[in-house]
Amino acid sequence: MTKTAALVLMGSLLSTAAWADPVTLRLGHAVFEQHPIHDTALRFQEAVERLSDGDIKIEIFPSRQLGDVKELMEGVQFGTVDMTVNSTSAYSTLEPSIDAFQLPGLIHDYESFAAMAKTPEARAIMDRLEKHMMVALGVYDGGQRHFLTVGAPVESLADMHHKKTRVAPNRMFLDAWQAVGVNPTPMAYGEVYSALETGTLDAVEINLTSIESEKYYEIAKGVTLTGHYFWPSFLLVNQMKFNSLTPEQQEIMRQAAEEIVEPQVMAVKELDEQIKAHLAELDIPVVTPSDAFRAELQAAFAPVVQKYEAADPLIADFTAAAKKLAPAAQ
Structure with a gap:
């Protein structure tokens, strides 16, 4: 191939890439x-x-x-x-x-x-x-996940015990919420509203954005800002x-x-603040956990995090990196 022909071919290829x-x-x-x-x-x-x-x-x-x-x-x-x-x-x-992305x-x-x-x-x-x-x-x-109850907001680990609580169908979520002491109930997302309405569920761990978009506030009246993991x-x-x-x-x-x-x-994050304001307008009680309650939750979750860290080196690497971020809310 001549030099001129090669240049023409190269130009053609570049043109094809540029004008895909x-x-x-x-x-x-x-x-x-x-x-x-x-x-x-x-x-x-x-x-x-x-x-x-x-x-x-x-x-x-x-x-x-x-x-x-x-x-x-x-x-x-x-x-x-x-x-x-x-x-x-x-x-x-x-x-x-x-599972690393949602370790509690x-x-x-x-x-x-x-x-x-x-x-x-x-x-x-x-x-x-x-x-x-x-x-x-x-x-x-x-959205960061919190704890929504049909009755009053939970304010201690003891308040959470034995509540029938919807969790997404996932082994790690079952492990996490069994450690807390609730009665975790795997359930499809589309079934949650009716289950809260009929009393099949006492509670759901959920993000504020879903409380708003699915109108769960119509039937579940207590929000505790546990912020246990993200979605x-x-x-x-x-x-x-x-x-x-x-x-x-x-x-x-x-x-x-x-x-x-x-x-x-x-x-x-900004949307969460707007939803908190809307819940306040609806007279839905929204409570922030005490330091003692947060410590109880953290202690209950800790063995679950350790279990999953030990199961996979990528999870261990992820948790090590996350712990170095020193978040303001910690």
Whole structure:
């Protein structure tokens, strides 16, 4: 090949990369549009379309239009859904190290969560999902979790004992709440309202954003701001779909995902304050645990954290990094 021909070929390849065909990706999630998961999707959509000058478009399908949590997980894994923003807890059955993101009493405030989401230790855990045909572009938050009761707010560990409490179906959550002394009851998210209403449940550990978006305050009247862990979500894309993009498009996707982490997380913190004000207007009692109550919870959770640290080196690395953040609320 002559030098001139080689230059022409190289120019052609560069032109092809620079002018890749526009692509549209379908992103589904399982919550209402008032939820922070939808906000994550919107922020990602805006960032991707801006950074790509419109060459990458994201179509968002909220409110279980493409399936519930489990169906979306499987859809992205097997390629019937391009992308999702989905709760991390759903994925610990595939990769147990994912439990690190929700170990109780480990991350205490939104600033620490936002910092932890960008650490190498968090990335090492997310990268394990590539074995399951998914690329985790980032981890975000749906709200710090608290304790909601049908009756009066709990104000001590003794108040929590034996309460029938909804937890997401996850082994680590069962371990954590059995250690506290409640009666943990795994239940699908969509069944919680009616279970509180009928008395099947006494309580639910939940984020303020879900109390608001699902209107749980209509039937459950006591909120205790335990802040025991967060409710993270992964932004996931099917691996084959991601690999079909040009390197430039892939980099735009990654850049957009990282760009929105801190704004998204801090927006949830602000939303929490708005919801507290709304609950006050509704005369829903919201209490802050005493130092003694917090110490009781921390002591109850500690053996569970140690158990999971011992189970996986990636979890141990994650918890070590989280403990160094020295959050203000600790």
